Amino acid sequence: MNTIRIGLIGAGDIANLHAEAINGLQGAELAGLWNRTSEKAKAKAKQYNCSVYASVEDLLNDPKIDAVFILTNMETHCKYTIMAARADKHILVEKPAASNIQELGEMQKAVQEAGVKCMPVHNYIYEPGIARTKSMIQNGSLGEITQFYMMYNIHHADDIRARYPGVIRQILTHHSYTMLFLAGKPKTISCLKHTVDKTIAPQENVAMANIQMENGTLSHLCASFANDDHSGDPWTCIIKVIGTKGSTRYSYRDWVINERKGAHSQTYYSYPESIKNTATHFINEVLRSGEEPLSTLEDAISCQRIIEACERSEKEGVHVNF
Numbered sequence: 001m002n003t004i005r006i007g008l009i010g011a012g013d014i015a016n017l018h019a020e021a022i023n024g025l026q027g028a029e030l031a032g033l034w035n036r037t038s039e040k041a042k043a044k045a046k047q048y049n050c051s052v053y054a055s056v057e058d059l060l061n062d063p064k065i066d067a068v069f070i071l072t073n074m075e076t077h078c079k080y081t082i083m084a085a086r087a088d089k090h091i092l093v094e095k096p097a098a099s100n101i102q103e104l105g106e107m108q109k110a111v112q113e114a115g116v117k118c119m120p121v122h123n124y125i126y127e128p129g130i131a132r133t134k135s136m137i138q139n140g141s142l143g144e145i146t147q148f149y150m151m152y153n154i155h156h157a158d159d160i161r162a163r164y165p166g167v168i169r170q171i172l173t174h175h176s177y178t179m180l181f182l183a184g185k186p187k188t189i190s191c192l193k194h195t196v197d198k199t200i201a202p203q204e205n206v207a208m209a210n211i212q213m214e215n216g217t218l219s220h221l222c223a224s225f226a227n228d229d230h231s232g233d234p235w236t237c238i239i240k241v242i243g244t245k246g247s248t249r250y251s252y253r254d255w256v257i258n259e260r261k262g263a264h265s266q267t268y269y270s271y272p273e274s275i276k277n278t279a280t281h282f283i284n285e286v287l288r289s290g291e292e293p294l295s296t297l298e299d300a301i302s303c304q305r306i307i308e309a310c311e312r313s314e315k316e317g318v319h320v321n322f
Helices: 013-023 038-050 054-059 074-086 101-114 127-137 158-163 172-183 270-288 299-318
Strands: 005-008 028-034 067-070 091-093 119-120 144-152 186-194 206-213 218-224 237-243 247-251
Touching: 005 013, 005 054, 013 028, 013 038, 013 270, 028 038, 028 054, 038 091, 054 218, 054 270, 067 074, 067 270, 074 091, 074 101, 101 119, 101 127, 101 299, 119 299, 127 172, 127 247, 144 172, 158 247, 172 206, 172 218, 172 237, 172 299, 186 299, 206 299
Parallel strands: 005 028, 005 067, 067 091, 091 119, 144 218
Antiparallel strands: 144 237, 186 206, 206 218, 237 247
C-alpha cells in the first residue's frame, strides 16, 4: 500500500480531529503543517509528530505532499484552494468552502483545470446513520418524503460566539448540505434571525428557515448558539425525515461524554467521529480508490445559494425563489 502524505494548511481546533483521523489510518501520514502563527504551528507539529513549513508555498512545493487539508478561516479558502490545485495537490477544504458563489466558481475552475480532487467537508453526510437514511429514502422504505427537520441548539461561550460568523453561515450551512443530500433541492426559502445579547457580538445567534423543496417536501432548519436545550427530549442536534411509510431520526444525544471540548458544551461523540469519517473517506475512497466524493464543490455552490437566499429573505422580509 502506497503511503498517502497529507499536509495541513491551518492548525486550529478542527485540525486535531483531522490529524487524529490521518494518523489512525493505515497507509496515510501527516507529513507536515503550516499555521499563520509559528508558535501554534510548532506546538501542533510536536503534538502530531510532523514537520513545520515556513510558508504555504513551501508546503505546496514539497513533492512528498500528495494532498492538503485547508483548515484556515473561510475568507482564505478560495486562495489556498487555487494555490493547491495549481501545485497539483488534491484538496479537502473545510466548510463553509468559500465566502461567496464567485469564489466557489473560481475554485471549481482551478480544480477542473488541474485535474485534481477537491472535497468540501460536508461531514454529516459521512455519518453511518445519515447514509442509512439516504438508502431508506432511495429504496422507498419511507414512502414519499413529506417533512425534513434539522435543529441545532448548543450554547457557545462568548469568546467563541464573537469570533464565529452568525449561525446562518456557521450552522445553517451544515443544515443546507444535509437537506440537499436527503431531501433534494429547494424551491422557495423564508428565513428569520435573532441576536440574543448584542453586547457580546452583533451577529445573529438564533436563526430559522422554512423551505419548500422542488418535490413538495417541507423543510424546517433552525440553529442557536444562545442556549442548550435542557428539556426531556432535547433538540441538541437532531435530524428527522418523515415519509408516508416511515421515518428516521439522527441525534447527537445518543452519544454524549460529560466533558467540554472546543465549542460544544459537552462532547457529542458523533461530531468528532463525523469529521474523522470525512477524512477517512477522502483518503481511502477518493484518493486511494478513485471514487467520487459524496460532497462536491457543486454541492458547496448550492449550499451557498441557500445561505445567501436565507440572508436575503431575512433582510428583505420576503420568500426567496431558489
